[in-house]
Amino acid sequence: MATIKALMTYHETDVNMAMDALASAFTIAKTQISKTESKKPFKDTVSQYFTSLLSNTSTGLPNDPPSMSMPQSSGGVASPTSFLPNAVLRAHVVKAECCLLMGILQMTQESVVAYLKCGLNIRKAYNSYSIVWQEYKRMGQEYVKYMDKNTVSGVQFGIGAVHLMLSSMPPKILKIFSVFGWKSDKQLGFALLKLCLEGRGVRAPLASLTLLAYYSVLTSFAPQVYSKDMLNPAIECLLDAQNNHPNSCFFLFFAARMARVARNIPLSNQSFMFAAESSRGEWAEVAMKQMADYEVGFNLALQLDWENALKYFQQLVIEKYWSPAFSKYFLGACHEMLGQRTEAILAFAEVVSLVKGGEEKAKGTYIDSYVLKKVEYFQKSGYQDIDFSLPALEVLLVMNMLSHMEKEKLEKCLKLVQDTLTVIYEREKMEYTIRLRELVPTVAPPDYCEQRAVLLLMKASILNSLERFDETIAHLNWILDHKDSIKEENWVVPFAYWECGVTSWGLGNYRKSRKLWQMAMSYTKYEFEYRLAVRLSLALSKCDEVGITQAKMHETEGSTTNGRKRMPLLHAIP
Structure with missing residues (x-):
């Protein structure tokens, strides 16, 4: 809950609170694990660590390390006593999820140091998830006897989220992660998150949110290439989520984002307002209201309703949501679009102090850098060139x-x-x-x-x-x-x-x-x-x-001779 709130507000206090909560949970889980691992021979512990660190498979899933090859019964199936206890497996999942969520919070800071820290946390998360996954595979079809479905749900969510998150990162950032020796697999990420969703375990709602967030990123960052293909899967995921969580403000929020992608701005506005309304009296009330106001403000701008858009951004400036400097700049931009030059100049003039006042705390963000540069550019000509x-x-x-x-x-x-x-x-x-x-x-x-x-x-x-x-x-x-x-x-x-x-x-x-x-x-x-x-x-x-896809089409065309299709070669059949 603390992590979700931090991702909604980006407030330094919320981020610190989330990191502290995750660090505490990590310590508790690590302590529980260490109580069990202390009973193992030291060489087994070291062997397991290095095997997990160096494992790299073409499937993107963890290999079975030699140290996990426990004694087997006479029937060739692993002995039940050889499996790690469910409580320890659950602790590994908790530990891994703490690292994963810390990494996501660090990734949003968008700095090289933060990406490096994110990479280290994702590596730690994957190592812990690997231990549980290996046990899960060894248990085979009888895993339900030794591992509860919520632990399985947690590991499916974790490995799926890691692969999906890394698959959307730019190459420059992936170079940082490549140091850790493994590659992302988008299709595997989708498959595991959908398995988690269908299992209806404790992490099924988070799997829904992760999939919707991914669809939202695809259709908002690159709508020109993804809108047509991703809108239907996103709607299917939304319908499933709303059937199971009809009053969730988060799924209403993503419904609003998808309505915008479909260019249905009135429906998008209505859904954002419903999302804010449904969060009243809940822990996410303030954060959801601010996030919804921000999105509605942009929707009004998309409708060229500058007068009402500026009202929303004025309120966001007062509430200091995300980047007050950006909200103030866009407020001035709305005034300029309305032909209110004096009000626009006054708003732009305040941007400089908002950016420089925030640099001591946060060293400025990319959006703060952009609005500061724009205002200084306008000021050079005494705002005469703003006509252009x-x-x-x-x-x-x-x-x-x-x-x-x-x-x-x-x-x-x-x-x-x-x-x-x-x-x-x-x-x-x-x-x-x-x-x-x-x-x-x-x-x-x-x-x-x-x-x-x-x-x-x-x-x-x-x-x-x-x-x-x-x-x-x-x-x-x-x-x-x-x-x-x-x-x-x-x-x-x-x-x-x-x-x-x-x-x-x-x-x-x-x-x-x-x-x-x-x-x-x-x-x-x-x-x-x-x-x-x-x-x-x-x-x-x-x-x-x-x-x-085109290569496969060419192969199909190449298999046609004299107007008749030939059967595929036998060696091509798996």
């Missing part, structure tokens, strides 16, 4: 939320972007006119490459969301042709490669998409690097799936 920006739509762009917008609203956004591009053109025309009339003018030559690049990227993203893929090519080529001139907005070029990949994907050129997304992955040190890296990793994984 659409700050609220830019946030929706970097969050990859334009794909969730309804067609009518996308058309309005397209007009807004085109009108802003026209403003840049008119300013350039005016400044060039001065240079025709005045010798050595004091005014510098016009240079709005950065602003034009952002707007063209926005336009390309909107056109991709409208599935007008052919129309994006010229705009994206302009950005890449001028990439050496784009210095301040250093996130634009890798994001442009992402949109290029989306365009190619929409046109059916999957190989080109893969190549372009790999090029985007080569860029580093920009504000949204981690967020885009996750998106690219998920998209490249989808490319691999499509490549395998």
